[in-house]
Amino acid sequence: MRFIRSIADVFGYSPFKAIHQHSEYIVLAADLLIDQYEAFLAGDEDKIVALEKEIDTLEHEADKIKGEIRTHVTKSLRLPVDRQDLLTFLTFQDEIINYIEHICHMFTYRKIENMEKIVEKKFRQLLYMINDIICKYEELIDHVMTLIATSFSKKEIADIMVMVNTIEHVEHECDKVQIELHKLLLNSKMDTLDIILLRNILIHLGEIANSTARASDSFRTMVVGR
Amino acid sequence: MIEVIFLITIIVSIYMAWNIGANDAANSMATSYGSGALTLKQIIIIAGILEFSGAFFFGSRVTKTVGKGIVPIELLDPHIIAIGALAAIFSAGLWITIATYYHLPVSTSHSIVGAMLGFGLATVSEDLIPLEAIKWGVLNKIVMSWILSPLTGAILAFMIFSVIRITILSRMDVERVEQIFRYLQVFTACYVAFAHGSNDVANAVGPVSATFGFSETPSWILALGGLGIAIGIATWGYRVIETVGKRITELTPTRGFSAEFATATTVLSASYLGMPISTTHTLVGSVLGVGFAGGLASVDISVVKRIIYSWLLTIPVAAGLTISIYTVLVVFL
Numbered sequence: 323m324r325f326i327r328s329i330a331d332v333f334g335y336s337p338f339k340a341i342h343q344h345s346e347y348i349v350l351a352a353d354l355l356i357d358q359y360e361a362f363l364a365g366d367e368d369k370i371v372a373l374e375k376e377i378d379t380l381e382h383e384a385d386k387i388k389g390e391i392r393t394h395v396t397k398s399l400r401l402p403v404d405r406q407d408l409l410t411f412l413t414f415q416d417e418i419i420n421y422i423e424h425i426c427h428m429f430t431y432r433k434i435e436n437m438e439k440i441v442e443k444k445f446r447q448l449l450y451m452i453n454d455i456i457c458k459y460e461e462l463i464d465h466v467m468t469l470i471a472t473s474f475s476k477k478e479i480a481d482i483m484v485m486v487n488t489i490e491h492v493e494h495e496c497d498k499v500q501i502e503l504h505k506l507l508l509n510s511k512m513d514t515l516d517i518i519l520l521r522n523i524l525i526h527l528g529e530i531a532n533s534t535a536r537a538s539d540s541f542r543t544m545v546v547g548r
Numbered sequence: 549m550i551e552v553i554f555l556i557t558i559i560v561s562i563y564m565a566w567n568i569g570a571n572d573a574a575n576s577m578a579t580s581y582g583s584g585a586l587t588l589k590q591i592i593i594i595a596g597i598l599e600f601s602g603a604f605f606f607g608s609r610v611t612k613t614v615g616k617g618i619v620p621i622e623l624l625d626p627h628i629i630a631i632g633a634l635a636a637i638f639s640a641g642l643w644i645t646i647a648t649y650y651h652l653p654v655s656t657s658h659s660i661v662g663a664m665l666g667f668g669l670a671t672v673s674e675d676l677i678p679l680e681a682i683k684w685g686v687l688n689k690i691v692m693s694w695i696l697s698p699l700t701g702a703i704l705a706f707m708i709f710s711v712i713r714i715t716i717l718s719r720m721d722v723e724r725v726e727q728i729f730r731y732l733q734v735f736t737a738c739y740v741a742f743a744h745g746s747n748d749v750a751n752a753v754g755p756v757s758a759t760f761g762f763s764e765t766p767s768w769i770l771a772l773g774g775l776g777i778a779i780g781i782a783t784w785g786y787r788v789i790e791t792v793g794k795r796i797t798e799l800t801p802t803r804g805f806s807a808e809f810a811t812a813t814t815v816l817s818a819s820y821l822g823m824p825i826s827t828t829h830t831l832v833g834s835v836l837g838v839g840f841a842g843g844l845a846s847v848d849i850s851v852v853k854r855i856i857y858s859w860l861l862t863i864p865v866a867a868g869l870t871i872s873i874y875t876v877l878v879v880f881l
Contacts, residue, residue, distance in 0.1 A: 326571065326648065326651065326787075326788050326791060326792075327571045327572070327575065327647070327648050327651065327652070327653060327654065327828070328575065328651070328788070328791070328792045328795070329575045329578070329653075329792065329796075329828055329831055329832055329835070330792050330795035330796050331653070331848065331851045331854075332832045332835045332836060332839075332847055332848060332851045333795065333796055333798060333799075333835070333844070333846065333847060333848065334846035334847050334848030335846055335848075336798070336845035336846040337846070338845055396850075398848055398849050398850035399846050399847070399848055399849075400836075400839050400840060400846070400847045400848075400849055401845065401846050402842045402843075402844070402845065468722070470844075470845050471722045471800070472717050472718070472722045473709075473713045473717055473718075473841075473842050473843050474842060475713075475717055475718040475722075476718055477718070548842070
């Protein structure tokens with residue numbers, strides 16, 4: 323519209339909605355990873371590849387959001403949180419979906435037959451725990467808009483502390499399952515190449531949990547260190 | 549002849565008043581629309597009535613400063629003043645129109661002060677008055693007020709929002725607090741409109757008032773300015789309110805209240821002191837104040853740089869335009 327002078331330019335780009343959207347992609351990708359694991363067990367190669375593509379696309383979309391945030395959060399913006407803290411936090415959040423994407427490719431590397439039942443069960447358990455930690459994480463990030471609406475009220479910050487603690491607790495539980503699985507795998511009678519692949523997947527699953535905990539930790543730092 | 553010049557000056561003044569209503573008043577009111585405190589229709593009615601009241605009842609001090617405080621009109625004859633007033637209001641109106649077209653954050657107050665300075669300098673170049681006769685002391689004060697008003701707005705808004713944040717937002721349910729402030733914002737919207745009218749009417753009718761010499765500015769002139777502003781809001785401003793309001797929905801009632809209260813208080817104080825300041829710049833300062841108090845997801849301080857550039861551009865351009873137009877008019881009239 324011509325012939326207008328506007329004060330709207332004083333309002334800068336707000337990255338918070340985009341950050342939450344990015345976290346939603348992580349939830350979607352983690353969901354699909356469970357489906358892909360089931361397809362992997364069933365030996366349904368078409369489904370494995372289809373899900374690989376879907377997760378890959380989600381990762382790519384998340385990358386675009388990350389890029390958008392990085393380009394728009396310029397130095398002239400004054401955000402209610404430290405800009406550097408925010409960018410560091412974003413890097414950690416982006417790592418989560420990167421690890422999910424790595425794993426979705428691994429399921430296509432090799433077909434595993436005759437997986438030991440206990441290994442199969444433990445992997446499923448770990449995947450569901452990871453799904454859980456990621457859902458909790460998304461809830462945490464969802465709080466960012468309320469945080470801004472209340473202008474970082476003490477109650478909101480206290481809620482966030484509790485949520486981060488829960489996430490760290492689940493991460494610890496994931497670690498335990500990961501250790502059990504390592505022991506199982508390295509002492510199993512399965513094919514060596516199968517073990518190598520599963521161990522690789524296992525390590526990356528652990529990294530999903532770790533990076534989720536790291537991201538929530540840096541989220542806490544960002545919120546507290548204003 | 550002088551009557552014709554006077555009539556044209558009045559017409560251009562009304563155009564300027566219309567422009568102020570269409571853009572500046574609209575921007576001030578957009579904060580109440582963005583937060584959803586008022587509907588567009590309510591805003592137009594409130595703004596129309598209160599801008600007019602501010603102009604009519606409280607606009608004379610700033611009008612006096614603009615019309616009689618910069619150029620020593622007691623040393624000039626009425627014919628020259630009439631030409632100078634026309635040149636000044638015409639230049640300011642032209643510059644504002646151009647600046648608006650290019651979306652520059654230019655202030656009508658800065659334009660009219662620059663234009664009146666140009667008028668003064670033109671008479672100096674004609675050897676009608678010495679350079680020292682221009683009221684530099686008043687100009688100094690005006691420039692100071694231009695620097696201080698956005699700062700005051702920012703500090704006040706920072707304090708008001710901080711108090712709201714600490715005492716209310718952190719203790720009560722956010723949605724309820726916002727609901728209550730939606731009502732309070734009706735009051736601040738009126739306050740802003742009144743304050744804006746009281747200060748900015750001078751940008752339209754200041755030069756006309758100069759033609760009356762040292763007799764009191766007739767109140768019908770202020771009424772005319774106030775009416776022009778009200779018409780500007782109703783005929784064009786509502787579109788600006790919609791456009792701007794949609795982009796600033798982040799300014800929730802608590803934030804809008806803080807920014808509006810700070811702006812209106814600063815502007816009304818300036819009106820009391822007779823200082824022609826920019827309401828828009830004060831409002832920008834106030835929004836930044838709320839942002840610095842942690843009330844907004846993001847504020848962009850690069851806007852400050854653009855405001856300063858527009859400032860530095862406006863004074864010489866408005867003065868230069870006035871000198872040119874004045875020179876042409878003096879030759880022909």
